Amino acid sequence: MHLNLTYQQEMVREVARDFMRDKFPKEVRKRLDEGESGHSPEIWQEMAELGWMGLVFPEEYGGAEMGFIELAILLEEMGKVRPVSPFFSTVVLGGLPILDAGSDEQKRAYLPAIAAGEAIWTLALAEESGRYDAAAVAMTATVDGDSYILDGTKLFVPDAHIADYLLCVARTGNGARPEDGITVFIVDTKSDGVRCTPYRTLDNNRLCEVVFSRVRVHAADVLGRAGEGWDLVQALLDKAAVAKCCEMSGGARRVLDMTIEYAKERKQFNRPIGSFQAVQHHCANMLSDVDSSWLISYEAAWRISAGLPHAVEAAMAKAWVSDAYRRVLALGHQVHGGVGLIDEHDLPQYFRSASAAEVAFGDARFHRKQLAQRLGY
Template sequence: MNFEFTEEQGMLRDSVARFIQDSYAFDTRCKIAASDEAMSRDNWQTLAELGWLSVPFAEEHGGFGGSPVDTMVVMEEFGKGLVLEPYLATVLLFGGLLQRGGTVEQQAELIPRIIEGGCLGAFAYLERQSRYELADIKTTASAQGDSFVLNGEKVVVFNGASADQLIVSARTRGEQSDRDGITLLLVPADAAGIERSSYRLMDGQLVANILFQDVQVPAADVVGEQHAGFDLMHEVVTAANIALAAEALGIMGQLNAKTLEYTKTRKQFGVAIGSFQALQHRMVDTFMAYEQTKSLLYRAVCELDGGGDDVAACVHALKVMVDRSGRKIFGEAIQLHGGMGITDELDIGHYAKRLMMINTTFGNGDYHQAQFSQLRYSA
């Protein structure tokens, strides 16, 4: 099978890589992380001008009409630079829900604004008790006339502090964990009755807990079908998991490259530590972990792009592999760098923290191992 990128994909990869090299040095990234929004509005506009915000959107909305492979290319390079701008939250989650389930009016109004960099979005799905279950929802949306009244709380909302628009999962019928009875609502982030409290995660990104108290939402602002939001959420999150795995792959590659370079320059007993056979074996192990993750990522992307029947199993397996390989690679990188590996002054620890956050987003390795086993057992 040919896994080579097309000429356009190669150009896309090279352009993102140049941006990371020229404009997203580690010191610059640290300053962005320490800023009030933990993102750069100027960088966001640059991403828009370069066309990267348009990659997954259909051409009729002004998008590039890209495939999951194109998204993978962008996210892998973003991983190498530890990019903080909310590409996942705004383009892949919020934009993905609109692309797949939005009305003609919602798509016409918001997707061009996302592409132009004028709209920041967020997907508010997670609750305190829900852990990794998308269907575990206590937030309610009660129908009143031609509107819904939204009440509840969402936590760890990616880009929730800076978002202009939110898509919120709410229960409109059924029991707390039923997949049926979930409705997705498009809500302005400054609507009356919304209270946001922001905080930073260990990887530097700013997230928010959002409280909804009697928020009025017109019935026309439903995204997808009423009571049938779970399948739409699941479809978008599946694609987002693959994109996150691509970001993780970029991070793993950087950790391996930086650690290999360090072992060539760090001397002990008068020789470079990279000359020690035991350390060479460990570097080979981390290289193999990277290659195994890459292979499984390509398998998952091909399944998703081709509409295969094995997408769910591939994604569960990929998340397990990202968890295991990521832990191995960042663990070895930190240990081989010695005490410097965990300092804020060195980028190694920051790569490790981002990998840990990716591993807990939409389910960690143990969760996806259980889901994979259940899927295979039920089949």
């Protein structure tokens, strides 16, 4: 693992940093937060023109053929600003599983549209329990000729209200283990029987309830092998957890930068508050958490890029970063004092984003349990 970025990776970082700063100022984020869809199609197309949606896809599908490290860099820069877009849902939750497990026909049919910004995707996995394990999947898919009939409800589906397609995880059978009999389907959101209800979340994004009422899906739209889909889902969850950690580490870095700037400017007793030892120690502890979050996230991202086993590293990263980001924010609030609690300040938004990201794809407790299981306990 090389800690220095290549010239190409530095270019990805610089372009992403400039774009996020210019296209997502506070007033734009506020306008999109208050809008019905929470999404700007115009900015989405500009992101597509930069090649971001196809960043990790092969050239034959219209992509840039880069790796997960470049995706991690992009997500880190996004996390510093908290963009309002379905990028994560489309590329990480939709595109990567198709790239990893899709048939040649499925890749040719769907990846070029994702890379061009012409299709929005998401993942429908969680149900009533909100858990990310196989035992929580209760939605059924029954065989009917050359098709499957999907019945059930999915909760907490990101960006489903603007998605063109979603990957739906359902149970086509039962076996000795909860993981047996799970299948992943590609579902057109315009299909008869699909009903979506969006809800505004704590961090002003949109999660949806998606109800499937006898939705017919052709057998050709099964991703991977029928009844053997849990390995695909688990691989997706590991990558999604690492991707979310990269976003969170970017947000934590921005909170640290804001806090240092404030500590240098804010004066008490005729001196900057950053000159007081207690504030200095707060900033030092924040830096330790920010840098350790970055390192543990990028180690996992590097292993994914290199095609190495990464399940342990993914669980380690999500458990650590979820807690570390919360610690960074707690200290940042202490340094800022009351000014960091008003809505006009950026700090409350980062707190809300961290709270939402903490539970996405499993919180720290869930991943510590996952880590213990992967260590053989």
